[in-house]
Amino acid sequence: MLKRISVVAAIIVAILLAFKYCEFKKHDDSAMEYNTNLIQQQILNVGKLVVTEGHFSEVITYKNQQKYLMNMISFEKKALIVVNANVTVAYDLHQMKYDIDENNKTITILNIPKEEITINPDIQFYDVEQSKLNPFTGDDYNKINKSVKANLAKKIEKSTLKTNAKNRLISELSKILIMTNSMGWKLQYNGKIIESESEFNEDLKL
Structure with missing residues (x-):
């Protein structure tokens, strides 16, 4: 019984960590995309x-x-x-x-x-x-x-x-x-x- 609870707890922790990682990855990609778009816009502003x-x-x-x-x-x-x-x-x-x-x-x-x-x-x-x-x-x-x-x-x-x-x-x-x-x-x-x-x-x- 204790072993089964430990397995379930490990699965839940793994799911939470995976969810957190995906959220972090999504945030990181969004920030990179935002920075790239900002840079491109600034270069367009200079491009005259x-x-x-x-x-x-x-x-x-x-x-x-x-x-x-x-x-x-x-x-x-x-x-x-x-x-x-x-x-x-x-x-x-x-x-x-x-x-x-x-x-x-x-x-x-x-x-x-x-x-x-x-x-x-x-x-x-x-x-x-x-x-x-x-x-x-x-x-x-x-x-x-x-x-x-x-x-x-x-x-x-x-x-x-x-x-x-x-x-x-x-x-x-x-x-x-x-x-x-x-x-x-x-x-x-x-x-x-x-x-x-x-x-x-x-x-x-x-």
Whole structure:
């Protein structure tokens, strides 16, 4: 009789433990699913177009000569060109690739899109001088436009515009870092665990 009671008690304990385990497992899975959904939502919030704008100006003197009769006669055309350009440096974070490892509680940023630089120059011509034998043509305008964009590209490289754009990008990415830290997760990029915003700046290869 005592043996039968012991067996029944053991069965009841086993059932209770199994029930408790299932409840714990269910709670654990629910928490993991909640955390994953929260992380995905935060990344979606960060996934936007980050745009930094700048304005550049320059003045160019354009000259061209056409010579005839063994260079004895020449016809010159020239113009003063004033350029005002709006420039944008953008990072489309919708294109960012990442991986979420639930088991190890790690988010790995796989790829950050390179910046997209857009130059919109407004070109104005002043003091235009030309002749019927050497007028301004579409080829001249193409050369001028190409030269203007090349000069502006050099100015952009020497300016702080790209640096400012990168700082804005890091600021957006740091929102993911803050969230992962608050949830006890890790953020990884370029084979390294990122623990501070400054490490993003060091490891960001764009």
